[in-house]
Amino acid sequence: MRGFWLLPILTLLPALVAHADDRTALIRMVRQDCGSCHGMTLKGGLGTPLTAQALSEKPGESLVATILYGRPGTAMPAWKTILSESDAQWIVGHLQEGFPEERR
Amino acid sequence: MLTRLLGLLLVFLAGCAQVPLRGTGDLGVVIERATGRIAIVESSTRSILGQVDGLGDLSHASLVFSRDARYAFIFGRDGGLTKVDLLEARIVKRIMQSGNAIGGSISQDGRIVVAQNYTPGGIKAFDSETLELLSEVPAEYAPGSFSKVVGLADVPGNQFAYALFEGGEIWVSDFSDPKRPVTKRYPAGLQPYDGLVTPDGRHYLAGLFGEDGIALLDLWQPEKGSRKILEKYGRGEEKLPVFKMPHLRGWSVAAGRAWLPAIGHHEVLVADATTWKETGRVAVKGQPVFVIASPDGRQIWVNFAFPDNGWVQVIDTLTGKIVQTLQPGKAILHMEFTPRGEAVWLSARDDNRVVIYDTRTFQKLGSLEVDAPSGIFFTSRAARIGF
Numbered sequence: 265m266r267g268f269w270l271l272p273i274l275t276l277l278p279a280l281v282a283h284a285d286d287r288t289a290l291i292r293m294v295r296q297d298c299g300s301c302h303g304m305t306l307k308g309g310l311g312t313p314l315t316a317q318a319l320s321e322k323p324g325e326s327l328v329a330t331i332l333y334g335r336p337g338t339a340m341p342a343w344k345t346i347l348s349e350s351d352a353q354w355i356v357g358h359l360q361e362g363f364p365e366e367r368r
Numbered sequence: 369m370l371t372r373l374l375g376l377l378l379v380f381l382a383g384c385a386q387v388p389l390r391g392t393g394d395l396g397v398v399i400e401r402a403t404g405r406i407a408i409v410e411s412s413t414r415s416i417l418g419q420v421d422g423l424g425d426l427s428h429a430s431l432v433f434s435r436d437a438r439y440a441f442i443f444g445r446d447g448g449l450t451k452v453d454l455l456e457a458r459i460v461k462r463i464m465q466s467g468n469a470i471g472g473s474i475s476q477d478g479r480i481v482v483a484q485n486y487t488p489g490g491i492k493a494f495d496s497e498t499l500e501l502l503s504e505v506p507a508e509y510a511p512g513s514f515s516k517v518v519g520l521a522d523v524p525g526n527q528f529a530y531a532l533f534e535g536g537e538i539w540v541s542d543f544s545d546p547k548r549p550v551t552k553r554y555p556a557g558l559q560p561y562d563g564l565v566t567p568d569g570r571h572y573l574a575g576l577f578g579e580d581g582i583a584l585l586d587l588w589q590p591e592k593g594s595r596k597i598l599e600k601y602g603r604g605e606e607k608l609p610v611f612k613m614p615h616l617r618g619w620s621v622a623a624g625r626a627w628l629p630a631i632g633h634h635e636v637l638v639a640d641a642t643t644w645k646e647t648g649r650v651a652v653k654g655q656p657v658f659v660i661a662s663p664d665g666r667q668i669w670v671n672f673a674f675p676d677n678g679w680v681q682v683i684d685t686l687t688g689k690i691v692q693t694l695q696p697g698k699a700i701l702h703m704e705f706t707p708r709g710e711a712v713w714l715s716a717r718d719d720n721r722v723v724i725y726d727t728r729t730f731q732k733l734g735s736l737e738v739d740a741p742s743g744i745f746f747t748s749r750a751a752r753i754g755f
Contacts, residue, residue: 309445339561
């Protein structure tokens with residue numbers, strides 16, 4: 265009886281962990297792989313800066329579309345085969361507030 | 369008398385404190401991308417000799433060596449230019465030279481170090497001794513329009529060739545008078561993304577992102593102008609997404625042919641290095657990033673853009689066929705051959721490791737723990753044109 269209340273928590277735990285892992289991987293991917301064009305600090309390179317200062321005023325939906333479908337005629341590729349719409353929304357939301365550092 | 373003796377003793381002690389005599393021919397530098405640090409490595413013993421901290425943002429960092437191969441000039445993404453003494457493992461001088469840089473080069477006579485910049489777009493020349501600014505060439509391709517500079521390479525005659533991403537041109541600046549460079553411009557094509565000079569210093573090639581083809585300039589006869597080779601290599605087929613830009617350098621020429629990454633197609637393009645006509649193409653695992661010939665020209669090692677960056681393939685230049693497919697680690701960012709090519713060092717960024725392979729047996733020889741390694745540079749580059 266006493267251990268019963270633990271059960272829902274235990275079943276929830278893997279989901280929570282998986283979720284956290286996803287975000288760690290996503291943060292790493294943005295810093296490292298988006299960073300190959302936008303800079304690891306996201307201050308820009310071949311790609312434009314993705315800092316809060318650069319993006320906070322821009323409409324989120326169109327930034328999400330840029331990530332998923334790319335910008336034809338520029339070097340910005342379409343990430344829809346790699347990232348889901350909710351990944352892209354999460355990234356844009358966090359870019360607009362200042363993207364988290366990778367935990368090392 | 370006593371002071372004389374004391375003086376002698378001091379000189380003696382100072383002598384003892386110095387590093388033991390050694391050469392630099394088997395030394396190299398590994399960039400630790402995320403920590404602003406470099407590791408100084410020795411290829412003979414496959415070991416790390418020392419580390420140097422405080423080099424700023426080293427994402428996409430590259431470096432060149434002084435002609436005596438004692439010093440490395442490291443170009444950081446944040447515009448930092450740092451001169452490091454490899455023997456003493458210390459910073460000799462560090463300056464911030466721009467807002468956003470991408471690499472650099474050193475002149476034929478070793479006296480001028482040139483940085484290529486994204487913002488403000490252009491190149492800047494520094495005295496390699498003191499890092500004092502000598503002159504600059506802003507990449508203003510039209511009144512008020514500045515371009516990112518890519519593909520900077522030294523060419524004979526204290527000249528530097530480079531390409532303008534937005535400007536779509538190849539520029540050649542002559543630094544015979546380091547304070548008054550003279551620049552000539554040639555058309556390249558849509559969005560040159562990187563460039564290379566052939567090992568003999570004769571041809572400058574600019575890879576194009578915005579169209580299928582490569583711009584070529586014969587530096588022995590620049591008056592003939594630039595032309596396009598490997599035009600329309602995509603044959604109208606749909607382009608695959610390019611998740612990382614390929615890199616070009618003079619290692620692309622081997623066995624009389626140039627081996628070059630296609631853009632948006634998972635292929636290595638092969639052209640005759642005299643006629644510059646296409647002689648073939650090799651289907652590979654992903655979007656090639658580095659296509660690097662071994663020093664003897666027998667093998668071409670290829671790594672790939674995300675998400676195929678765990679793979680490496682080896683092409684035999686005699687048959688033009690893939691002879692090995694390896695999975696050396698997670699996120700293979702760079703590869704560098706030892707000076708005579710018996711081994712190749714690969715950086716596995718997400719494994720925090722440099723792995724070393726034997727190029728004849730393809731057996732793993734060892735590995736080194738390095739924090740998020742990216743570029744690997746051996747001092748044999750000091751004596752090569754275009755590095």
